[in-house]
Amino acid sequence: MTSVTDALWRIYNRPERPLPWITGGNLPWDDPDFSRRMLREHLDQSHGAASRQDGERAAQIDWLWKKLGLQSGQHLFDVTCGPGLYAVEMARRGCHVTGVDFGPASIAYAKEQAAAQGVADRCHFNLQDVRQMDYDDNNVVGSFDAAILLYGQLAVFTKEEAMALLAQIAQSLKPGGKLCVELLNQERVDKKDSNWWYTDDKGLWGDAPFLHLGERFWHDDEQISVERFHILHLETGQMDEVHLCDQTYAVDEMVGMMKGAGFTAVDVYPAWDGLPLYDAGEWIVYVAEKS
Template sequence: MNIQQIINRNMDPSLMKEHGKIPWDDPQISRRMLREHLSQRYDAASRRTKLIKKHVDWIHHFVLADQPSKILDLGCGPGLYSSRLAEFGHECEGIDFSPASIEYASTKAIQKKLACVYRHEDIRTANYGVDFDLVMFVFSEFNTFEPEDACLILAKSFQALKPGGKILLEVPSFDAVEQLGNQPSVWYSEKNGLFSDEPYLCLTESFWNEEDAIAIERYYVIEETNKDINLYINCTQAYEESQFISLMKSAGFRDIDFYPSLTGSQNQQLDGMFVIIASKSTAEERRCSI
């Protein structure tokens, strides 16, 4: 796109019907994103190791009651959770469509001889397999899917679990998503970063589509050597707690509990996320409506 197209862009969130997502599966973005996942400077793509260790402790002791379990990690990234869960004796599978993350996770699992298998697939279309004790999906990614896909992911997770198995979702609160959509516009420069290996400027703006409860973030990337301005869009769907409960129930889950964080206690980071844990019911009702 060019500057004229930016000037003429739609600024009315009620007319923004696209459900955009940054292409994390693009090999170049994936390669650059891996750096962000592994960075110990901030909790951006993944949390830093110190916090992940606390989360893994809670999952092992509280959620899995120290019992060796079969775990499916959706959107596993470079396997920072599943590899540590495997060190506690669990058998893990991870699915992610980011090629660099899956390669990193697989290499580490082989090097450390971990009981982990990683698959490079899209969780909307992947076959999840069966007989899992836990399906986990952390760090808010669930809300970046369109509601139909979110329902599909829950239904597939339900199918993948043993009776009595659990799903663990870490999701953003409705207010956190609304705040995301109401962020002020900012711009920043990078010598090289997530969007390019070349120097670039990134202009970002956010919108809150109140009617559909969606936060829309737009990133306009202006590279020094490229006349075309690249636009990336990321949408996040907001759900009230009651809507999460409906989604879970529609997928067949029962015993739906909420926790303030992945350590079980009040979030120190004030990141606006919370945790939902539910069990597989025996009645396999998967009709999904919110």
């Protein structure tokens, strides 16, 4: 049996409905090749799928600067900072920035950009899984004026992990420090099952022709979507299987989690507070303050 036939049989025999978190739940951001290919997507100005396009990001940065009460000289923590597109700009405005992400190409790019923009002395970028950061060892307890966790990344963690991360971020903030979290609006999320496919010569999934088969399953009881991708690499017959979970939260639940994590006041901004982002209506932004 050829490896392609083998792969097709594996697809044919796949479990019908993948359960959340059973075989991972996130993209392989920390795989060096995937990270290198993903960096192209972060920087591609023809779409905003991995990071927002420059103009939209500039509007967000102005908004964050105001709502988080940032000032030159303050310390900002960018949790899942990706290629540092927000962090480096905040450093250009005078902040000291710590960015954490486990994508190696992204962190390398963030460091390069900090140096190129002359702000390397105000930027620390750490290649690390944010769930495994030792907040004590890194001397971060009570050291930040503000933190950001953008583009829905809190949703790729289980509720337990999300709660633990919120508590750690709260711990890392000074009294009065603020955290901004951007999450998909649960009411606007597509709650239907679906599937799709496409082929490409090169792209996110590889540098040679591949076939991507995607399926999406909505789990209504847990309010979570599970996407399952089979990627068949045509030249080798090798197949990758990736599962991506997106936990959605009702506003009351997220506010409750933030308060449980150590924040006292939480402001909620549906649709990015009216910012002109192409998909603003899909999002809710939370700004939580530690007492």
